[in-house]
Structure formats: C-alpha cells, structure tokens
Amino acid sequence: MRLPIVKYGNPILRAQGKRVEQVDERIRTLAADMVETMRAANGIGIAAQQVGAALQLTVLDISQVGDRPSLMKLNGTEVDPASAMPLILLNPKLLLDEETTPGNEGCLSFPDITADIDRAISVQVEAETLDGETVLVEAAGLLARALQHEVDHLNGILFIDRMSSVSKASLSSRLKRLQKETQRGWA
Numbered sequence: 114m115r116l117p118i119v120k121y122g123n124p125i126l127r128a129q130g131k132r133v134e135q136v137d138e139r140i141r142t143l144a145a146d147m148v149e150t151m152r153a154a155n156g157i158g159i160a161a162q163q164v165g166a167a168l169q170l171t172v173l174d175i176s177q178v179g180d181r182p183s184l185m186k187l188n189g190t191e192v193d194p195a196s197a198m199p200l201i202l203l204n205p206k207l208l209l210d211e212e213t214t215p216g217n218e219g220c221l222s223f224p225d226i227t228a229d230i231d232r233a234i235s236v237q238v239e240a241e242t243l244d245g246e247t248v249l250v251e252a253a254g255l256l257a258r259a260l261q262h263e264v265d266h267l268n269g270i271l272f273i274d275r276m277s278s279v280s281k282a283s284l285s286s287r288l289k290r291l292q293k294e295t296q297r298g299w300a
C-alpha cells in the first residue's frame with residue numbers, strides 16, 4: 114500500500130528512530146509499503162520517519178538510476194548493486210570514509226528542492242535484515258550517498274543540515290513556504 118510521504122515542517126522528521134527489536138508482521142508490512150511508496154515517487158531511498166514512523170528502518174533502490182553508478186559489496190563479496198535491490202535495512206550503523214565529494218541530492222520530503230551536498234565517497238553499513246541476519250554493506254558512488262542520506266533521516270538529520278550556508282540561504286524562502294504549507298496540512 115502506498116503511504117503518504119511526510120513533508121518538511123512535520124516534527125517527526127526530526128525524531129530519532131527507535132531500534133527495531135523484533136521483526137513482526139507490522140514491520141514487514143511497513144517495509145513493503147515503504148518500497149512501494151518510494152518507487153511510486155521515483156525515489157531511491159526512504160526512511161521510516163518519512164512515512165510517519167520514528168523507527169530505525171530504511172529501504173533503498175538505486176537500480177533505476179543509469180547515469181550515476183554504484184559499487185557494492187555484501188558481506189565482503191562484490192555484487193551487482195541492481196541485483197541486491199531493494200535494500201531493506203534495520204538498525205543500521207554507518208562508518209564513513211574520510212574523503213568526501215560533492216553531489217546533487219534531493220529528498221522526497223522536500224519536493225522540487227535539490228542541492229549539492231558533500232558526502233563521504235564510500236561507506237560501510239552494518240545492519241539487520243528482515244530475516245534477522247546481520248549484513249555488512251560496503252558502498253561507493255550513488256549508493257554510498259543514498260545510504261548516508263537515509264541513515265541521517267533515521268537520526269532526525271535532514272539534507273538541509275548538510276547544505277552549504279550559501280545553498281541554504283538561497284533556498285530559505287522556499288523552505289519556509291514548504292514548512293508553513295506542511296504545518297497547515299496542505300503538503
């Protein structure tokens with residue numbers, strides 16, 4: 114089932130996600146609904162906060178993006194990133210490479226707003242799956258960027274927090290308008 118996407122201005126986007134201690138039917142359904150919602154919105158990732166649940170749960174799928182490649186290792190073995198999608202991660206812990214690179218980002222909670230954001234070039238993520246396994250995902254390229262964006266969401270951090278002050282200043286009136294619309298229940 115497609116879920117409404119929470120927009121900027123809704124305080125749940127600032128909530129720290131609670132650990133998912135047990136995978137039950139509710140979590141499985143939520144994860145499946147998040148995949149459906151993300152795909153319907155042409156997104157490459159969505160966090161539980163963005164559908165109104167402050168939980169350590171995110172789903173990603175970069176397989177439809179042709180012009181921004183990704184590299185991925187799963188438990189130490191190189192895999193075709195497209196074949197590993199959708200990636201459904203619970204309680205992820207992120208380790209960042211020190212080297213950063215700028216890249217364009219958008220967010221489903223900020224319609225039509227994009228900016229260049231500095232992110233680590235590569236990341237390691239340890240997380241749990243719906244099957245209760247612990248997996249190690251190593252990623253570079255677009256997937257590394259998407260993982261950083263989504264794990265930030267799980268901790269109440271938004272991409273506007275990572276923008277340069279110049280980018281944020283140039284977007285400030287649009288951000289204020291979106292915040293107001295959300296708070297009035299329009300967005």
Ligand SMILES: [Zn+2]
Nearest residue numbers: 219220221222
């Ligand atoms: Zn986002």
